[in-house]
Amino acid sequence: MDHEVVEQALAALAASGSRQLDRDCDRYARRYIDEGVEPQFEIRSTDFGGDPYFICADRYWNHRLTDEPTLHIAVECAGWLREHVAAGCRDAIREKWALGYAFITRSSVESLDEVADATRDIVANDDRDCSRAYFATLYHADKLAANFQFDELHQFLESSPLSMAAGTHRAAPLFIALQAFAAFGSRRITxxxxxSLFDRAWHAPDRTHATIDVALNGLAVGVPFDAQGELLRTHAAEAVAAYPENHIFHYRLATGQYLCAAYDAALDSIDAALRLLPAIGWRVSHELLQGQYLTKREAILNGRTEAHRAAADRERVQHHEHTIAGMADTVRNSMLRTVEVVSVFAAIIAFAVGSLNVSLNGNLHLSERLWIVTLLGAGLLLFALLIVGGSWLIARRLSGEHTD
Structure with a gap:
């Protein structure tokens, strides 16, 4: 292969449309594979959508790892990256490739023996910066994460020889975010x-885009706990503010809002994620993410419908309760008024009968009869007032209890 001719052709592709650029870069990547050689150009940017060199190299290593998804090929990729990527772009591309290729090849998690064999070669031939071991660690770790093997991921990151060989990279925010992912999903870890791991990764001054993505993912898929939805909604909103064009962060925000039962806001966020999801690139990933987003959208719509139905049911129940309470008040007041009327009527009859008897009693003087009639009337009036007053107090107390 004439590398100079291919590199000139790639440079000319920069003016192509995005779809044509993607297809042509993939065609040149396959040429490298068919001829058994690695690209010799240098990558000086992280423009995944417009830099033909970056796109071609990404396709090349994607095909290599898809054909042979092993740590040995991942280490070859890490070595090529160290030699052919500008230092200012190296960390971002390392994280993007390690996690991206792991997700694509997640169905081929290597056994402990295979990891041990690869680790011996990696440790023996790694550079002082431990970049190959770190790339391989990220690659294998994210395979475990993609398969939700939380306890296996925790053990691998904490104590495996490969992870230990990553050296100072173990303090990187992305490494800590992967630890947080494992901890959130494990039922053995508090x-x-x-x-605490999440906060360390999230508030690290040198946190990266990949750090945010992994940390939010762990918070979203972990074992449910109190305030999970509110934490996810708050931090995902921060991620969306920092990266407004990132569809995954809009999806995480929709998930947090869904967990908080904020269905209208969640619907807006998931629609934004679907709108921002690019239709170009590797179709498998696009279709997988689109299906995942549409499933979440359906869950949000179902939750929204159930919430509206529950609100309508609560309103009906409250209306019925108010109606029944009103009827009860009416019946109670009617009974109390009846008691009052009967009491007053009884007092009047008793007064009439008693005063008639006193009036017809010829043994008493007129002044005595008037005095007795007056006392009788006063007593019966007091009796009637007590009945009416007691009824009023009872009605007021019952009305207050109903209001409470």
Whole structure:
């Protein structure tokens, strides 16, 4: 292969449309594979959508790892990256490739023996910066994460020889975010420890886009706990503010809003994620993410419908309760008024009968009869007032209890 001719052709592709650029870069990547040689150009940017060199190299290593998804090929990729990527772009591309290729090849998690064999070669031939070991660690770790093998991921990151060989990279925010992912998903690790790891990764001054993505993903898929939805919604909103064109962060925000039962806001966020999801690139990833987003959208719509139905049911129940309470008040007041009327009527009859008897009693003087009639009337009036007053107090107390 004439590398100079291919590199000139790639440079000319920069003016192509995005779809044509993607297809042509993939065609040149396959040429490199068919001829058994690695690209010799240098990558000086992280423009995944417009830099033909970056796109071609990405396709090349994607095909290599898809054909042979092993740590040995991942280490070859890490070595090529160290030699052919500008230092200022190296960390971002390392994270993007390690995690991206892991996700694409997640169905081929290597056994502990295979990892041990690869580790011996990696440790023996790695550079002082441990970049190959770190790339391989990220690659294998994210395979475990993609398969939700939380306890296996925790053990691998904490104590495996390959992870230990990553050296100072173990303090990187992305490494800590992967630890948080494992901790959130494990039922053997406390929520407090998981959240402490999350906070360390999230608030690291040198946190990266990949760090945010992994940390939010762990918070979203972990074992449910109190305030999970609110934490996810708050931090995902921060991620969306920092990266407004990132569809995955809009998806995470929709998930947090869904967990908080904010269905209208969640619907807006998931629609934004679907709108921002690019239709170009590797179709498998696009279709997989689109299906995942549409499934979430359906869940949001179902939750929204159930919430509206529950609100309508609560309104009907409250209306019925108010109606029944009103009827009860009417019946109670009617009974109390009846008691009052009967009491007053009884008092009047008793007064009439008693005063008639006193009036017809010829043994008493007129002044005595008037005095007795007056006392009788006063007593019966007091009796009637007590009945009416007691009824009023009872009605007021019952009305207050109903209001409470």
């Amino acid at each position: 929520e407090e420890y998981a959240r």
